[in-house]
Amino acid sequence: MKNTPYMYSPTIQKLIDLFSKFPTVGPRTASRFVFYLLRLPKEEVEKLISAISELKNNVKICKSCFNLFESEGELCQICSNPTRNKSLLCIVANETDLTAIEKTKKYQGLYFILGGTVSALKKTDLEKLRIKELENTIKNRSEIKEIILALNANTEGEATALYLERFLKAFNKKITRLGRGLPVGGELEYADEETLSSALESRR
Amino acid sequence: MKNTPYMYSPTIQKLIDLFSKFPTVGPRTASRFVFYLLRLPKEEVEKLISAISELKNNVKICKSCFNLFESEGELCQICSNPTRNKSLLCIVANETDLTAIEKTKKYQGLYFILGGTVSALKKTDLEKLRIKELENTIKNRSEIKEIILALNANTEGEATALYLERFLKAFNKKITRLGRGLPVGGELEYADEETLSSALESRR
Amino acid sequence: MKNTPYMYSPTIQKLIDLFSKFPTVGPRTASRFVFYLLRLPKEEVEKLISAISELKNNVKICKSCFNLFESEGELCQICSNPTRNKSLLCIVANETDLTAIEKTKKYQGLYFILGGTVSALKKTDLEKLRIKELENTIKNRSEIKEIILALNANTEGEATALYLERFLKAFNKKITRLGRGLPVGGELEYADEETLSSALESRR
Amino acid sequence: MKNTPYMYSPTIQKLIDLFSKFPTVGPRTASRFVFYLLRLPKEEVEKLISAISELKNNVKICKSCFNLFESEGELCQICSNPTRNKSLLCIVANETDLTAIEKTKKYQGLYFILGGTVSALKKTDLEKLRIKELENTIKNRSEIKEIILALNANTEGEATALYLERFLKAFNKKITRLGRGLPVGGELEYADEETLSSALESRR
Numbered sequence: 001m002k003n004t005p006y007m008y009s010p011t012i013q014k015l016i017d018l019f020s021k022f023p024t025v026g027p028r029t030a031s032r033f034v035f036y037l038l039r040l041p042k043e044e045v046e047k048l049i050s051a052i053s054e055l056k057n058n059v060k061i062c063k064s065c066f067n068l069f070e071s072e073g074e075l076c077q078i079c080s081n082p083t084r085n086k087s088l089l090c091i092v093a094n095e096t097d098l099t100a101i102e103k104t105k106k107y108q109g110l111y112f113i114l115g116g117t118v119s120a121l122k123k124t125d126l127e128k129l130r131i132k133e134l135e136n137t138i139k140n141r142s143e144i145k146e147i148i149l150a151l152n153a154n155t156e157g158e159a160t161a162l163y164l165e166r167f168l169k170a171f172n173k174k175i176t177r178l179g180r181g182l183p184v185g186g187e188l189e190y191a192d193e194e195t196l197s198s199a200l201e202s203r204r
Numbered sequence: 205m206k207n208t209p210y211m212y213s214p215t216i217q218k219l220i221d222l223f224s225k226f227p228t229v230g231p232r233t234a235s236r237f238v239f240y241l242l243r244l245p246k247e248e249v250e251k252l253i254s255a256i257s258e259l260k261n262n263v264k265i266c267k268s269c270f271n272l273f274e275s276e277g278e279l280c281q282i283c284s285n286p287t288r289n290k291s292l293l294c295i296v297a298n299e300t301d302l303t304a305i306e307k308t309k310k311y312q313g314l315y316f317i318l319g320g321t322v323s324a325l326k327k328t329d330l331e332k333l334r335i336k337e338l339e340n341t342i343k344n345r346s347e348i349k350e351i352i353l354a355l356n357a358n359t360e361g362e363a364t365a366l367y368l369e370r371f372l373k374a375f376n377k378k379i380t381r382l383g384r385g386l387p388v389g390g391e392l393e394y395a396d397e398e399t400l401s402s403a404l405e406s407r408r
Numbered sequence: 409m410k411n412t413p414y415m416y417s418p419t420i421q422k423l424i425d426l427f428s429k430f431p432t433v434g435p436r437t438a439s440r441f442v443f444y445l446l447r448l449p450k451e452e453v454e455k456l457i458s459a460i461s462e463l464k465n466n467v468k469i470c471k472s473c474f475n476l477f478e479s480e481g482e483l484c485q486i487c488s489n490p491t492r493n494k495s496l497l498c499i500v501a502n503e504t505d506l507t508a509i510e511k512t513k514k515y516q517g518l519y520f521i522l523g524g525t526v527s528a529l530k531k532t533d534l535e536k537l538r539i540k541e542l543e544n545t546i547k548n549r550s551e552i553k554e555i556i557l558a559l560n561a562n563t564e565g566e567a568t569a570l571y572l573e574r575f576l577k578a579f580n581k582k583i584t585r586l587g588r589g590l591p592v593g594g595e596l597e598y599a600d601e602e603t604l605s606s607a608l609e610s611r612r
Numbered sequence: 613m614k615n616t617p618y619m620y621s622p623t624i625q626k627l628i629d630l631f632s633k634f635p636t637v638g639p640r641t642a643s644r645f646v647f648y649l650l651r652l653p654k655e656e657v658e659k660l661i662s663a664i665s666e667l668k669n670n671v672k673i674c675k676s677c678f679n680l681f682e683s684e685g686e687l688c689q690i691c692s693n694p695t696r697n698k699s700l701l702c703i704v705a706n707e708t709d710l711t712a713i714e715k716t717k718k719y720q721g722l723y724f725i726l727g728g729t730v731s732a733l734k735k736t737d738l739e740k741l742r743i744k745e746l747e748n749t750i751k752n753r754s755e756i757k758e759i760i761l762a763l764n765a766n767t768e769g770e771a772t773a774l775y776l777e778r779f780l781k782a783f784n785k786k787i788t789r790l791g792r793g794l795p796v797g798g799e800l801e802y803a804d805e806e807t808l809s810s811a812l813e814s815r816r
Binding site: 008009010011012014015018022023024029031032033034035036037038042045047048049051052053054055056058059068069070071094095096099102103 | 211212213214215216218219222226227228233235236237238239240241242246249251252253255256257258259260262263272273274275298299300303
């Protein structure tokens, strides 16, 4: 695309460049987005524009779990829900993982959004996580009995869980991780040895 | 996502729904777009909003080839370029295909954007194409000597090319199609028989 | 390939046809196998031929677990190993699944190879499984305390496990299944709700 | 598989090792082949064994084009077919490419199987090709008018074609290559610039 500045008109190219920065979007998909918008009726485009504007204005971060929300007050609807079990704290990397767990409808405790994972225990990486805020949360909420590390079962999730296990030792709480095993649809023949070992150990 | 209206706050969900209508985007990617925007600095979000607004205001459709442009006047920069060869008219399905051909820098003629392709020769489908406008273009421009049907080599492109060949017969112009053959990187072993036949016939 | 019988000489074609029946092999891969054999030194081809001949002659089926083996006697090396835990019986669909579990080195009990799985509980399908032999095994071996259904976590594995659970009820043994959860490398965002529910429930 | 020698019995493991050397086959597929053979009736296994044995005994290499054949005489059925056009010589890398071209039924000339392609023009690589035999073929057959380089459109095919073009210059024959263009099913949007340029140039 570089050496053909004449190809797309400046407004189109500017928008292609902005869409190209979206996650998973390359220049080709970005240009398809622009042509899609060009074909869209004016009122639909205006709906999109106002939805993007409202996003920054309406969405707040929960003071307790750092989840995004837009109701009244300082707490999201999970943290302000009196029926949730306050003795369970589930640490997740980000909002998407919280959503994934909520969808199961099997968890009734509270959350803490860490803000990411680390691949190595570098100081600069760790500073991006809400470690200090996590420390305060646990110190201030003596009702917490179990801390669930609900992190991905990949290298980064493992490294982060390991770091958290060491860091949380001092607080004398029960610390658990998600169970490993065969996922739905999984076949023994294609399962790695660690997954199959876990599946055997957690048989029931 | 359906039965969990509480999951995302309304503003987030509204934007996820709008992004989900973008080509190639499903709800999961749409939610990643929204979280990306939430993390973006306010001024970057405003850049995006103004780029989308400008799109509808600045971009015009060329009266001659139906390409998008935003310079002065009624013609795009290709149609208003006096050095382009007016005896060649290249019919393409859409702007992306025009761009693909321009990038080769091997074509110096003019274009006509048909506005799509048809899978079958249904009247309702054909009405979405700029057939009437194409007819006028060819009638009014006696300098056209060759009409190139630059359509995809798939079923829809073939059906459309077939329709156009019949339709254009009456105008007594030379009508050509893009050559078939092995694409760059193509291997004989995996080429279908028609591609290989064309590659043999067009050897040089 | 059908209408070009002259293409490959009869010997080549015959072998392509035979290799095409191998699991996962189509005519193209089969022809690559044949060209590979044609380029192979004569003594290597003879090694292959004798290995295939020996297979049928040397390999026996274990009278107890129906695993394949080729040592002396009537029992495979797992069933004839006095250190294995005879109170555990692990039911697997086939030899490959047994191998997968053995590789984990976490299981010290015995096996029973069912001979397949069923997609629906049709009588004709069930007759292909070693149900009668399983019944005899459990009746004759009172030392069995736990029966582990180590079947795939897919539809067929589930259907078969369900059938076995009902069938085995009468024997009054503890019946377990492999644990479900996130596999190694699994991410919360892409886990289905059932897998994530199980991972939460089996946290530790 | 390495550290589990006890897993499969020696005969099974030997055959898995031999099948693992087949093109595209890894240890897992190789073990599926062995279990397939174990389930196969004895007479089917014997058919396979005799087909493999016959391969080495029956198949000959054509003295003229180096194709494989098994009829009487020294020439394959293409070279011994008096109706083929002796003024055309099509150079292909291997038997599979010859088969691909024959299937199109569009080529009536003769072939020469080079025996491979080269990625770089290293002497050791070039020595694996039948360059000397090609030289003799062209010298001895003055009826050849056109030499078609029917090589893959990838890097190796290109390098080999370039080498052959230089090498064949001295013989004063017309030298052609397969035409480039959109393959069947190809779309302009995803075509690289070189393919699209060729498609434009070879339009008709």
